[in-house]
Amino acid sequence: MDDLVRAVEATVFAAEEPLTAEAISAHLGGAEVKAALAELAETYAGRGVQLVERAKRWHFQTAPDLAHLLRREQQQLRRLSRAATEVLAIVAYHEPVSRAEIESIRGVQTAKGTLDVLLEAGWVRIVGRREVPGRPVIYATTPAFLTHFGLESRRDLPGIDELRAAGLLDPVEDALADALATIGAEAEEPDTALASDDESA
Amino acid sequence: MDDLVRAVEATVFAAEEPLTAEAISAHLGGAEVKAALAELAETYAGRGVQLVERAKRWHFQTAPDLAHLLRREQQQLRRLSRAATEVLAIVAYHEPVSRAEIESIRGVQTAKGTLDVLLEAGWVRIVGRREVPGRPVIYATTPAFLTHFGLESRRDLPGIDELRAAGLLDPVEDALADALATIGAEAEEPDTALASDDESA
């Protein structure tokens, strides 16, 4: 086994947190480590332990299919409330978002504590302010969020491409304008438009 | 890779402390794990990470020849602070000296950290205790001190007379202020002022 590959393996193995390729390289005196990481990931594929990349950071973790063997001894994760889970999904799929935007999707006010839980878990952070009246704070997810949920990047969020294609990540106002344009084109058939069963585009 | 071997690998990897073969077996529903452990140990031989048995307990550890990767030393150049330089000079001119003596020569209290820096730098060491009440520790310079400053011996340090000739004993600002205050006070006695020109040393 290549000395560099061994060194990369030992470094990532010993690290207490996921490391970027840059951090690994810096730790190893500036060596080029990307090829070594790729080689290691391949070596470990199919093993009980795997080398994975999350948010551009690398770490070893146990293979998902062994979860049933390992779960019982591990401490229980804190259960997320339904509200917190929804808010987390909205932040992840729409980021960056303000609290008002989150509330407009959920149709209810979001308790201060709900966002706090996500901030405390380190999955969500404040990334700035939106330059609109009131300058609301805007939120986005963190690398720790991607790591926890096993996502290499936000592109891996389940179903995000379909949701985007269906326009379900667009604001209601935009979708409404699109739909009305479509209905306007179909207005020649008044029966359809009057029908109690609505249809959107 | 055998499922049992994978399970053993993941179990030892995720464990927070080394596990006996019996504990691993109990964790995996009583499976016979010794052969799997032996196979894993062989798989990892020569890698950056190794599976080792110590006192009948198994754990992963960084390969011994890569241990230096875990504790890297980063060297940083730092200029000695003025206080530390003064203390070092006093030790050099007056050694061996106690901290109380250093303070009385400097005229100010000396922080513990200041001497620690000099000890860390390897320029000063503790050479014993003075046999007076309290038995204070006494300090002296080291051979490394002479080497660093390019001195054959302490006798190469310039004497007080040479320092004066070089202007290094010229008063610093506060001494000058004291001198000026003294002149001002004497100016009220015109006879004296008339008869002589004042000069401070």
Next chain:
Amino acid sequence: MNELLDSPALTLPDDDWTGPAGAAGEDAALYLELDGWEGPLDLLLDLARRQKVDLRRISILGLVDQYLTYIDRAEALRLELAADYLVMAAWLAYLKSALLLPRDEQVDPSPEELALRLQLRLQRLAAMRDAAARLLARDRLGRDVFVRGAPEGLRIDKQHIWQCDWFALVQAYGQVKARTQPVVHMVRDRLVMTLDSALARVAAMLGVSLDWMEIRDFLPPHADPRLKRSALASSFVAALELARLGKAELAQDEPFGPLRLRGLKP
């Protein structure tokens, strides 16, 4: 796109949350669980899901009826309803009547637009709820996959290389000594003209002439400049003393100009 929006995708796994829908039924117990919904939109979405059709094909009128029935029965049971449920009920009642009106009597925005807006909001909430469920079902770190239990950790020990040179060392010592040495005043032994001798000399010379003379002319013609300064100072004080005694007068035409002196006849 279809598989996402079809109703199976909207069914949330029971282990992540169980909405009040789990207790679906007509009995009063259902109404007691009204607290379980997070607001009217949540309740509407739950009612919509019970239609078991694609949200895009949902009957808004049917949904409005269900909601209004729900609220009516809750009120009949004298349950306290949060204000936003009642606001939504009033708005839906308005929407229903507008949807049933002949088209030419309608106002802007059209009831179809309002209904569409509601439908779009329900779709978006449903999509996020589905996404949340799928996120939670992933292999999560600390639940399904685990990092190393006892990593050695990487440490970087900073080691300081201290810098100091010979000059800084010697200079520091010089400054310590200079700072702590007692200040000593030295009086040098030098040639001076005392006030007494100046008085005698000036008084004697004033007796010789009554003309104005510059004060420098009273000084002894010595070459030593340090004595000259002492003599000038002493002679000036002597002149002042003679003027006070009325034996001389002083004149100076301008500041820093020549100082002139002449004797007065007693």
